[in-house]
Every structure is written in C-alpha cells, then in structure tokens.
Amino acid sequence: MQCVVTGGNVKVLAKAIHSLSRIGDELYVEPQEDGVSCFDAVRNTSTSSYHHVYIFAYFLFASTNGADLNASLSCTIKVDSQSVFRSLATLEKTVEKCHIELNEQKDRLTFTLHCKHGLLKTHNLSYQDSESLQAVFNKDTCTNEFRAQPRVLVDTVAHFPPSLEEVTVTVSDERMWVRNHVEDETGNTTRSKAMLTELCLASDEFDHFVVKTPNSVTFCLKEFRGLLVFAESSNLPVSMYFDEPGSPVVLSVTDGVLEGNFVLATLSDDPITSLFFLFPFWTFWSTLRAHAPPSPPPDDFMNDDMDSYLIAMDTSVASGPSTAGPSASTLTDPCTSKLPEANHRTRTHSEEEEEEMEDGSERPPNKKFRSLFFGSVFPPSPKMSTQPVTTQEVLASDSEDES
Amino acid sequence: MPLSTQSQDDEEHYVLVASLDNARNLSNILKAITFKDHAVFTATPNGLKVTVEDSKCLQANAFIQTEIFQEFTLKEDLVTFQINLTVLLDCLNIFGGNAVAGTSTALRMCYKGYGYPLTLFLEEGGVVTVCKINTQEPEEPMDFEFCSTNVTNKVILQSESLKEAFSELDMTSDVLQITMSPSQPYFRLSTFGNSGNAHYDYSKDSDMMELFQCTMTQTNRYKMSLLKPSTKALALSCKVSVRTDNRGLLSQQYLVRNDDGQICFLEFYCCPDEEVEEE
Numbered sequence: 230m231q232c233v234v235t236g237g238n239v240k241v242l243a244k245a246i247h248s249l250s251r252i253g254d255e256l257y258v259e260p261q262e263d264g265v266s267c268f269d270a271v272r273n274t275s276t277s278s279y280h281h282v283y284i285f286a287y288f289l290f291a292s293t294n295g296a297d298l299n300a301s302l303s304c305t306i307k308v309d310s311q312s313v314f315r316s317l318a319t320l321e322k323t324v325e326k327c328h329i330e331l332n333e334q335k336d337r338l339t340f341t342l343h344c345k346h347g348l349l350k351t352h353n354l355s356y357q358d359s360e361s362l363q364a365v366f367n368k369d370t371c372t373n374e375f376r377a378q379p380r381v382l383v384d385t386v387a388h389f390p391p392s393l394e395e396v397t398v399t400v401s402d403e404r405m406w407v408r409n410h411v412e413d414e415t416g417n418t419t420r421s422k423a424m425l426t427e428l429c430l431a432s433d434e435f436d437h438f439v440v441k442t443p444n445s446v447t448f449c450l451k452e453f454r455g456l457l458v459f460a461e462s463s464n465l466p467v468s469m470y471f472d473e474p475g476s477p478v479v480l481s482v483t484d485g486v487l488e489g490n491f492v493l494a495t496l497s498d499d500p501i502t503s504l505f506f507l508f509p510f511w512t513f514w515s516t517l518r519a520h521a522p523p524s525p526p527p528d529d530f531m532n533d534d535m536d537s538y539l540i541a542m543d544t545s546v547a548s549g550p551s552t553a554g555p556s557a558s559t560l561t562d563p564c565t566s567k568l569p570e571a572n573h574r575t576r577t578h579s580e581e582e583e584e585e586m587e588d589g590s591e592r593p594p595n596k597k598f599r600s601l602f603f604g605s606v607f608p609p610s611p612k613m614s615t616q617p618v619t620t621q622e623v624l625a626s627d628s629e630d631e632s
Numbered sequence: 633m634p635l636s637t638q639s640q641d642d643e644e645h646y647v648l649v650a651s652l653d654n655a656r657n658l659s660n661i662l663k664a665i666t667f668k669d670h671a672v673f674t675a676t677p678n679g680l681k682v683t684v685e686d687s688k689c690l691q692a693n694a695f696i697q698t699e700i701f702q703e704f705t706l707k708e709d710l711v712t713f714q715i716n717l718t719v720l721l722d723c724l725n726i727f728g729g730n731a732v733a734g735t736s737t738a739l740r741m742c743y744k745g746y747g748y749p750l751t752l753f754l755e756e757g758g759v760v761t762v763c764k765i766n767t768q769e770p771e772e773p774m775d776f777e778f779c780s781t782n783v784t785n786k787v788i789l790q791s792e793s794l795k796e797a798f799s800e801l802d803m804t805s806d807v808l809q810i811t812m813s814p815s816q817p818y819f820r821l822s823t824f825g826n827s828g829n830a831h832y833d834y835s836k837d838s839d840m841m842e843l844f845q846c847t848m849t850q851t852n853r854y855k856m857s858l859l860k861p862s863t864k865a866l867a868l869s870c871k872v873s874v875r876t877d878n879r880g881l882l883s884q885q886y887l888v889r890n891d892d893g894q895i896c897f898l899e900f901y902c903c904p905d906e907e908v909e910e911e
Contacts, residue, residue, distance in 0.1 A: 347838030
C-alpha cells in the first residue's frame with residue numbers, strides 16, 4: 230500500500246491524527262479501495278457501571294496523486310500515533326509532501342516527510358495486525374439531523390468547564406438545548422449543589438436542522454471537543470445525527486479529501502437496557518427495527534425484539550425454527566424474567582468468542598472488548614447455521630468474510 | 633564600570649580581574665553547559681574557558697574571549713580553579729534572572745589565587761552585591777586528543793534546521809545514531825524508539841548546509857543522555873559544526889552571538905557507544 234499526501238493535506242492528515250490521539254494511544258489504519266481509513270476506538274467507563282461510553286472515530290482519506298492502494302489487504306494495523314506528526318505549527322511551514330508506504334515483508338509502515346531545505350524525515354513504525362474494525366452505524370436512518378458551522382458549536386461548548394465529562398443535548402422542533410449532565414449519585418444532594426448551565430440554540434443558527442423525534446441524548450464532551458478542534462481548524466461544518474438515548478450520536482465532518490465520523494455512545498434512560506448496551510446487540514436491534522412496527526417506545530422494544538435476540542443467542546434452548554421471528558408478542562411476560570439470563574448469556578457469548586480466538590487460530594490476538602464491539606453478532610458456531618437468520622439483514626460484517 | 637569601593641591594596645593581589653558591563657554575556661553562555669554542578673575555570677591571555685565533564689564521556693567547554701570583557705587583567709600565564717557552577721549562576725542572576733529592558737547587571741570578577749575564593753561584585757541600579765564563592769582544587773580535564781588532522785568528516789549547518797530535528801527526536805530511544813558519508817544519505821540522525829525508528833536526512837546540497845566535507849562513511853551511536861545537554865547550546869546558537877574523527881569521537885561546536893552581537897563558542901566532545909562483540 231502506498232499513498233502520497235501533498236501540500237495542505239499533510240497538515241489536515243496531521244490534525245486528524247492528533248484529534249484521534251485524544252481518544253486513545255493506538256491508531257488503526259486500514260487501506261480500502263478508495264482510500265485509507267484511520268480509526269481510533271476506545272471504551273471509557275466512568276464510576277457508575279451504567280455509563281459505558283464507546284467512541285469510534287473514523288477518517289477516510291481519499292487517495293491522492295495516483296495512489297497505489299492494494300485493496301486486497303484486509304488487515305488493519307495498529308500503530309503508535311503522534312511520533313510522526315509532532316508539531317503542527319512547524320509542519321505547515323516545512324513539510325511539502327508526505328509519502329506513506331506499507332511494507333508487509335518488513336512489517337513496517339513508513340511515513341516519509343519531504344521538507345524544505347532538503348530535509349527528509351523518515352519514520353519506520355512497527356505495527357500489529359489486528360482484526361478489521363467496522364463500526365456499524367447508519368447516518369441515513371437517524372431521525373434527527375443537524376449541520377452547523379464549527380464556530381457555533383465551539384462557542385457553545387466554551388461555556389462548559391473543561392473538566393465536564395458529559396453533556397446533554399435536547400431537541401424540539403425549533404430549538405436545541407445544551408446543558409451539562411450532572412450525575413444523580415447520592416440522592417438529590419449532588420444535583421442541588423452543582424452548577425447547572427444550559428444554552429439554547431435556535432434552529433436558524435444551524436445550516437440544517439431536522440427533528441423528527443424530539444428527545445434528549447447525553448454523551449461524552451471530551452471527544453466532542455476533540456472533533457470541534459479539528460473541524461474549526463479545517464473550517465468544516467459539523468453534522469450531527471442521532472435517534473434517541475441509547476443509540477449513538479454520530480458527528481461528522483467532510484470535505485473533498487476526507488470524511489471524519491465520531492460515533493459516541495449515549496446514555497440510555499432505562500438502566501436495564503443499558504446493561505445490554507453492547508454494540509453488536511445494538512446493530513442487531515436496529516436491523517430488526519426495520520421490520521418491527523414504526524417507532525416503538527423503548528419499553529416495547531424490550532418486548533418485541535428481546536426474544537428474537539434471546540432466540541438467536543440461545544443455542545441450547547432453541548426449540549426449532551418455529552419460535553424464531555421478531556414479532557412474537559406472546560412472550561411479553563416471560564421476557565422480563567429472562568433478562569438476567571440474557572445478560573448472563575451475553576457475557577457467555579463474549580467468553581465463547583474469546584475462547585475461540587485462543588484456540589490456536591491464525592487470527593491476530595483480539596481484545597475481548599473488540600470482539601464484542603465490532604464482530605459479528607452471531608458466534609461463528611456451526612449450530613447457528615440451522616437458525617433462520619437469513620431473513621434478517623445484517624449490517625455488521627462477519628469478521629471471517631473476505632470483503 | 634569599575635567599582636570604586638575597593639581599596640588599592642586588593643587590586644595588587646588579584647591574579648585575575650575580569651569585568652563585564654552586562655553579566656548576561658557570561659551567564660547565558662554558562663547556562664548552556666550547566667549539566668553538572670562543578671566546572672573548571674581556566675583563564676589565559678586569550679580569555680576564559682569553562683569546562684564541565686560528565687563520567688569521562690562528555691566534555692563541554694565555553695570560550696569567552698578577552699575581547700568580550702570590558703576589562704581583563706591576568707597576572708599569571710594560567711590561572712585555574714574549580715567552582716560550583718550552579719552557585720555561580722545563582723549569584724550572576726542575583727538581581728533576578730529575567731531581562732528588564734534598559735537595565736543590566738554589571739560584573740567584576742576577582743580572584744586572588746590558589747586557596748582564595750572567587751569574588752564577584754555585581755551592580756544593578758545602584759545596588760551592589762558582593763559574593764564570595766569558595767574554589768576547589770581543579771580536576772584535570774580530559775584530553776580527548778581530538779585534533780584536526782584526525783578529523784574524517786565535518787559538516788557545518790545552520791542551527792535552525794537542527795533545532796527542529798532535535799526537538800522532535802524520539803526520546804524513547806537510548807541512542808542517537810549519526811551517519812556521515814560522502815554519498816547518500818550524507819548526514820543522517822537516527823533514533824530507535826519504542827514505536828519504530830526514525831531518520832532525519834540532511835542533503836549535502838541543502839541550503840542549510842554551509843560546509844560539507846566527508847571523506848568516509850561513518851556511523852556512530854551516542855547515548856541520548858550524553859547528547860541532551862548540547863541541545864541547550866543548540867538553542868542559543870546560530871551555526872553548528874559537527875565533526876567526527878577516526879575513533880568516532882563526536883565534536884560539536886556552536887557559534888553563539890551574545891546580546892551585544894559578539895561571538896562566543898561552545899564546544900562538546902562526546903564518546904561513541906562501543907560495539908560490544910557478541911560471543
């Protein structure tokens with residue numbers, strides 16, 4: 230894989246890598262047919278066990294200057310970012326061209342920076358093969374969509390203290406409210422002593438403002454700020470997409486050269502639902518949603534789709550194809566009692582996956598988290614093939630598939 | 633500006649008297665070699681040389697010529713003593729380290745000879761401070777026997793480009809490898825850190841390269857911890873000369889312009905890492 234980035238795009242690439250590095254230490258780079266993706270994915274847990282914040286940032290760089298991208302390269306590599314693009318200020322002045330090359334024989338990712346005054350900087354970075362990461366999210370199906378100039382959003386978040394972790398965004402037909410999220414930990418005492426800040430933005434401050442389902446979402450502010458720094462310095466409008474609490478909010482910037490997506494998890498209102506808030510489960514749910522009755526409130530979701538999930542996951546109790554299907558409303562009552570079990574099964578699923586990975590397979594080592602996050606919903610078990618899953622559209626690609 | 637508070641008797645006893653209107657012309661240079669507490673001062677008719685050494689592998693010398701001083705009187709051919717450099721710098725900056733526009737600290741440095749303390753008279757805005765710092769038996773500085781006839785490779789670069797490279801160096805690397813060659817890659821700095829290796833190549837045709845004289849290809853590794861002290865000198869300088877001899881000993885010479893535009897030199901000698909033969 231080789232590609233060349235020239236001129237001002239080098240600075241953009243460097244800024245993108247810097248903003249990704251705010252999230253995690255490792256950078257995932259994946260060459261694709263039409264460019265190179267740089268990812269970062271990390272999981273933060275705050276003190277409460279209900280707050281699992283998943284962050285996924287994705288920058289796709291279109292190939293420039295006749296790049297020679299080996300599209301059959303399906304592995305994703307993990308490098309220690311930051312060492313290559315140290316100082317953004319000097320980059321702008323000195324770097325003329327950046328050449329990126331992946332040498333599989335030597336296991337090296339090479340960044341060659343051609344600078345002024347005949348200075349050549351070469352960074353040979355070692356990398357690790359890792360599983361292909363595919364975050365599944367679909368901006369097009371999100372019911373709420375906004376686009377604003379970065380300045381508007383930067384001015385908004387400037388009012389919140391730098392230490393603030395989470396922010397809540399509430400939308401109605403004409404307005405958006407942004408306020409700090411205060412945890413209600415020990416009764417109501419924390420909330421009453423905390424300073425609450427709320428800002429209101431009218432729809433005309435946005436370039437695009439569409440609200441189909443008015444509600445509130447709470448997500449991590451730190452990563453949001455990271456994206457805003459990048460967007461403001463590149464002067465790109467920021468788009469925001471979300472549905473409802475529990476489903477992620479997607480922040481996106483794009484121009485001709487790159488597309489950046491930050492997928493942030495949101496707090497779910499229902500504490501029990503949040504226990505099941507694992508990405509593969511979410512994607513499965515969103516698939517089924519397409520077949521389910523239109524816009525069911527969260528409670529109904531539990532009844533309609535939970536059993537399908539349980540059936541899919543349960544390999545031992547399954548009584549055959551007849552019980553499969555998303556619309557079994559007769560299982561309303563048993564559903565709630567099954568919740569603790571399903572929880573247990575979820576964990577078993579992850580353990581199974583992890584064990585399979587360790588079975589001397591050729592695959593590169595995975596962290597357990599990653600196999601839950603991005604892998605296929607269904608464990609790659611031969612038993613599953615007997616289940617009637619072909620009727621359901623799967624968004625998450627099975628890591629075993631050759632794409 | 634001679635201080636009239638001294639008696640004439642003392643004047644006759646001093647073997648060394650050096651005066652500066654602006655003490656910063658001395659303190660700024662000395663700051664660049666303060667990687668160890670103690671320094672050896674050697675005064676000759678040419679001027680003042682201050683030497684700092686580390687573990688017999690690294691030696692730094694600061695040269696302040698006679699012309700820099702407003703007064704430089706030497707009663708003997710060679711006067712040498714050892715002194716605590718950190719304390720000396722604290723005294724030179726006794727009126728505050730920050731430069732205030734329009735004011736400067738005047739210095740008169742006096743030494744009576746072996747066994748006597750170094751006396752500093754410092755004046756700023758009419759306030760006079762007298763400091764007496766004990767001197768010690770001077771240790772013989774290492775003689776690396778680096779002579780120009782043994783020099784195999786020499787380059788002179790403008791400091792600007794080297795400053796950038798040094799600021800970005802991967803500090804997780806234990807060593808800095810310097811390759812000098814009459815052919816590609818001409819002049820290369822390499823690090824081997826946790827995430828991989830990095831190379832900074834300077835082309836001989838670069839406009840930053842003022843002189844390029846390389847006779848043979850040499851690659852030597854130097855401990856990063858020994859090269860770090862020289863980065864302060866690099867920051868002050870406008871030009872740097874890098875030379876290696878047939879043993880791989882590294883000599884860096886930095887040209888520094890002081891506040892008044894006068895030239896001083898800083899010199900660093902660094903021993904290479906010996907390759908240990910694996911048995």
